[in-house]
Amino acid sequence: MAxxxxxxxxxxxxxxxxxxxxxxxxxxxxxxxxxxxxCGAAPEVKNKLPGGIxxxxxxxxxxxxxxxxxxxxxxRFISMGNTHRSFITFNNSIVSTAEPENIQALLATQFHDFDxxxxxxxxxHDLLGNGIFTAEGEAWSHFRRQLRPQFSKSQVSDxxxxxxxxxxxxxxxxxxxxLGWVEGADLLPLLYRFTMDVSSEFLFGESINSQSTALHSxxxxxxxxxxxxxxxxEAMNYAQxxxxxxxxxxxxxxxxSIKKFKKxxxxxxxxxxxxxxxxxxxxxxxxxxxxxxxxxxxxxxxxVAETRDPIELxxxxxxxxxxxxxxxxxxxxxxxxxxxxxPAEFQHLREAIVSxxxxxxxxxxxxxxxxxxxxxxxxNVLYETLRLYPLVPINGRExxxxxxxxxxxxxxxxxxxxxxxxxxxxxSAYVMQRRKDIWGEDADEFRSxxxxxxxxxxxxxxxxxxxxxCLGQQxxxxxxxxxxxxxxxxxxxxxxxxxxxxxxxxxxxxxxxxNGVKVRMHRATS
Numbered sequence: 001m002a003x004x005x006x007x008x009x010x011x012x013x014x015x016x017x018x019x020x021x022x023x024x025x026x027x028x029x030x031x032x033x034x035x036x037x038x039c040g041a042a043p044e045v046k047n048k049l050p051g052g053i054x055x056x057x058x059x060x061x062x063x064x065x066x067x068x069x070x071x072x073x074x075x076r077f078i079s080m081g082n083t084h085r086s087f088i089t090f091n092n093s094i095v096s097t098a099e100p101e102n103i104q105a106l107l108a109t110q111f112h113d114f115d116x117x118x119x120x121x122x123x124x125h126d127l128l129g130n131g132i133f134t135a136e137g138e139a140w141s142h143f144r145r146q147l148r149p150q151f152s153k154s155q156v157s158d159x160x161x162x163x164x165x166x167x168x169x170x171x172x173x174x175x176x177x178x179l180g181w182v183e184g185a186d187l188l189p190l191l192y193r194f195t196m197d198v199s200s201e202f203l204f205g206e207s208i209n210s211q212s213t214a215l216h217s218x219x220x221x222x223x224x225x226x227x228x229x230x231x232x233x234e235a236m237n238y239a240q241x242x243x244x245x246x247x248x249x250x251x252x253x254x255x256x257s258i259k260k261f262k263k264x265x266x267x268x269x270x271x272x273x274x275x276x277x278x279x280x281x282x283x284x285x286x287x288x289x290x291x292x293x294x295x296x297x298x299x300x301x302x303x304v305a306e307t308r309d310p311i312e313l314x315x316x317x318x319x320x321x322x323x324x325x326x327x328x329x330x331x332x333x334x335x336x337x338x339x340x341x342x343p344a345e346f347q348h349l350r351e352a353i354v355s356x357x358x359x360x361x362x363x364x365x366x367x368x369x370x371x372x373x374x375x376x377x378x379x380n381v382l383y384e385t386l387r388l389y390p391l392v393p394i395n396g397r398e399x400x401x402x403x404x405x406x407x408x409x410x411x412x413x414x415x416x417x418x419x420x421x422x423x424x425x426x427x428s429a430y431v432m433q434r435r436k437d438i439w440g441e442d443a444d445e446f447r448s449x450x451x452x453x454x455x456x457x458x459x460x461x462x463x464x465x466x467x468x469x470c471l472g473q474q475x476x477x478x479x480x481x482x483x484x485x486x487x488x489x490x491x492x493x494x495x496x497x498x499x500x501x502x503x504x505x506x507x508x509x510x511x512x513x514x515n516g517v518k519v520r521m522h523r524a525t526s
Contacts, residue, residue: 083408
């Protein structure tokens, strides 16, 4: 027995030595190959333990009291530079960058050198199936072609449903006191229900009416319907959190898949399956359009004209639902929270809105796609919100061949760097969009005027860029603009209950305020 153990130890040691030697030779050859392109070495994060396993500890000890983006991600960029490399478990490595040139290469100019990587696809598949956010190659091109017409200007500019559901949101607010103040409202759950109702009507032709269900349940004491809606919302939130936690585990992620996660994914998919069955039912008919009324656009009906595969339909709908619900609501939450913390910005924007559109009681201009887009002050506020709080603060790609990135290497950190086939490249919009050398010494401050006369470049990726740029960009901006205008027409003052503390950030597939949007609002009298 002892002899067998000794032999096993020697064999294991020999295998490890062989793997390490092969890995060293592979990097040596790659660096020599990179010399012809003028590549230099990127700064390397030093590991305290083999494979940098100390970095995994926080995933198990928790992030309570830790701002993941500030205390971990941004702090590392400040100490190591805007592009650096970490060597992690099983001889894997990851390059992290917040350089506009490198991000442009990843997303556009060297698009075909990188893909999403198997980790992202496998982790997202359990929840969302196979759709535009996880597909590659011809499958991705197919989904893109299929979805592009659904986000044309004529489809995203219809605000009738948004107006109707916003009216329900206003009814859900606490009553105004004698002085016209709505005291102590948390807008976050209300805005998430609002965007869920609007996006479900856009997708399915009928809203899930989560706001009305919540109001009815509160008024009647019957919480059965509300519990069903909450089951879906909680399942979606839990599953997204679990996916992000598992992605951060890197090479160890495959060993974690628990029953609660699988149950949550089933709840989410069953929800979408219900509407797909209705859309595929040959006996199902949409309500007739009344005379003079514009025919109602239904996203799922348009997809059914392209394919009748129920799995493909469900997966596509889930991909768009996550985007439509989470990104727009998060943008609205951060925008209102920032305006509520910055009275001068609030008043400046409200004056512009009243000038462009009038007040709630005396509107002067219709809220259309064109008129909302033409309000420069509103656009500046939304862009500044997305700069400080990008909806996808960290993202990444995987190299599908040996390649390079334009900058980050050498003594001056301006030389190109080599990227190994299979190597992960993570990039952070959150870090890049707060760089003081790009945005000025006040880069951490909310100042919408910085956008006056500024052209969009790769230092701002609020909606990604390149071939995979967000199809729903105009949908989100139009809906958010509509809601902000309606809110500021209705209320002439919005104050945050916490005016000074750091804004907590909850990061799942998207980023949202971690402690809600707790405000008091004063109803305008004119």
